[in-house]
Amino acid sequence: MILWIVLLMSHCCFSLNRAAAESTTLERIKKCATRCSQGLQCKPKANGLFPRPCQKPAEVLNASSVFHNISFSTVMSCQGRQKCSLHLRIKTLLQLSESIHGVSICTATIGMMNSCRTFVFAKASRQKMAGLQVEVENDCTDISPNQQVQVTVKTVPNYCDVTWTGTYDAPGCFSGDLRRHVPECITGRLSYDADTERREMIVNVSDMLEDSNYYVRLCRKDFICIGTEAIKLINKEEPVKSAVLPYSRPLPCLCIEGWSAVADAPRVQVCPFKDRLEELWSGVTFDPLEQTLSWEPACPVTAVVTLCHKGEDGVCVALPHASRNVSRDKMTFAKVDPHPQLCIKFTVGSQSWTSCPFAQLSFKAWELVVSGKQGHEAVKMLAHTDATFSVGQCVNSAESGSCHIAETHSLHVERNKAVALNLTLCKACLQVKRVDVNYAVPVTHCFDQCNQSVPNEKLSTIPHLFDLTWLIVAAAACISGVIIVTLVLHIVLTVHQRRRQKRRGNKKGPTANTVASALQTQTHLHEGILIPDSPQCGNAEKAVLISK
Incomplete structure (x- = not known):
């Protein structure tokens, strides 16, 4: 808790400092210079190739008695709107004495050589102002954004143990003034x-x-x-x-x-979509052979991933020992039962999202099948892989809504072989859970009346394969019946027509037989279609009688 408070305070301070830096405009200078207190004449002095060793002062001197205040600040020198450079301004306040002839200011940065500037005081002015506090200011040290500078201030001559050292951090490019005018930013x-x-x-x-x-x-x-x-x-x-x-x-x-x-x-x-965390929860994969459920974040995210059981009320209850902390690595759950009610809950801070990867699958790894006629139903377990289940018979409590298991049975089901449950299901429930895997959800099926099933979850009355077979058999029977009836009617009509023709032949003699032969020929040409009697037949008989 203390650590969180410290981190929160640091974040707040950093945000305030950054906001202040963005609104701060640095002081502009036309050119760098060295300035000393009024009345003190100082001028720069070239440094030797090799620094001289320190010496003991004639009087008692130390860093705290000589240097009283040393401060740093950043100023900006510009040659155009976007051609500005940064300079470090160093102000040194020291106690002047006759043995101090000047000051030396050295700066050092990572990867750069030391740079020293020496300023000496005129003899007349230092003797006149001996014992007074004087100020020396210089702003000719070039620095870069975000650069850390180490500053060392010594006396001239270099007295031992009279040295001041400090560090300074140059402003970063998050400053609005630097982002607009310094090329590096x-x-x-x-x-x-x-x-x-x-x-x-x-x-x-x-x-x-x-x-x-x-x-x-x-x-x-x-x-x-x-x-x-x-x-x-x-x-x-x-x-x-x-x-x-x-x-x-x-x-x-x-x-x-x-x-x-x-x-x-x-x-x-x-980052335009930085708040679209819901886009990360897709990409869940399942290997049915290895029975592994895996997810790899498309973006680095600090989240807690939990397997849970989603009930009819929409609440997803976490499974025991099924949580993972992830950031950018792939997350895997081994030996998972792919049931539609098994879901994944992603939690980031106080927000959470739930994804159910098996909810839309029409294929189930296992199911409880109820088949048979009303009053003689049979409850069977059917699985598409070898599996072991825990089947608990319980009573559904109307007050708590939970299922209190009274008796539990272990059941092994082979692949695609239904196993009957020889249990009395009279106003009771079955709670089925797969136990040969590491992660599985308990599924409850309730039967309100004896010999009549009213499950909470949609159940198949008979397997789909039998539905299709009976449909094909029924259709074939109907088609066969139609064909048989058609053939019987055709035979009856043919026999009836021939008997009529025979009776007419006996009455009319040879001429009638000739006409009958013509009719039979016409019937044959029409491919077995019987042509009914017409008035033309009567005319033909009349013509034969006249010729006689």
Whole structure:
């Protein structure tokens, strides 16, 4: 708790210091100079190649008695709007005595050689002002943004143990004054407009470094910003400084990065989707052979990932020993039962999101099947892989809504082989949980009446395979019946027609037989279709009688 308070206070102080630095304008100077107290004449003196060893003073002198106050500040010298440089101003307040002839100020930075400046006082002025506090100020030391400078102040001559040492941190490029005027800090300003339909980012650049081209790109921010697409060049001659950057997903670590086309140019980053944490919870994968559930964050994020059981009330209850702390590494849960009610809960700070990767799958690893007629139902367990289950018979409490297990049975089910549950299910519930895996959810099925199942979860009355088989058999039977009835009707009609023709033949003689033969020929030409009697037949019989 104390550590959190300290970190919070440090963050607040840093934010306040940064805000103050952004609103501070540094003092401008035309050129650097050395200034001493009024009446004290001082002038610079060249330093020798090798420093002289220290010597003992004639009087009692020490650092605390000689140096009373030494202060630092940063000033700016400009040759143009974007051509400014930084200088360190050092003010030294010391107690002057006759044995002190001047001061030496040395500065050192990492990777640079020491730089010393020596100032000596005129003899007449130092004798006149002996015993007084005098001030020496110099602002000719060049420094860079964010640079740490070590300052050492000595007396002239160099008396032993009369030395003051301190450090100074130059302001960083987060200062608005530096970002606008110091070339090392000028990054340009980025603004953007996201087109979510086209998945494009229109980037506009302003306040870029004069007489220099500019680069922009999309990158994923981690320890460094790793580029995801090609770099776009914005030419300095273009009147409109803009570029279009396509993107695939609005990830919170997806940023726009821009920098001037010069060596060691500072870079600026803007992250348009930094609050879209929900984009990170996709990408959950499941290996059915290894039964492993894994997730790898697309962006670095400090989150707690927990497997949980989502009930009908929508509340996801965490499974025991099923939490992982993740940041950027891949997270894996071994031996997981892929049930639709098994979900993953992602927690970041006080926010949480729930994802159920198996909820939309039509294929279930196992299910409870109820088959048979009303009053003679059979409850069976069917699994698509070898599995072991714990089946508990319990009574559903209306007050608490929980299922109190009274008896538990162990059941092993082989792949695609249904196993019947020889249990009396009369106004009771079954709580089924797979026990041959590390992570599984308990699923409850309730039966309200004896010999009649009303499960909470949708159950199959018979397996899907049997549904399809019975449908095909029924359709085949209907088609066969239609064919048989059609054939019987055809045979009956044919026999009836022939009997009529035979009776007519007996009455009319040979001529009638000739007509009957013609009718039979016509019937054959029409491919077995019987043609009914027509008036023409009567006319033909009449013509035969007249000829006789």
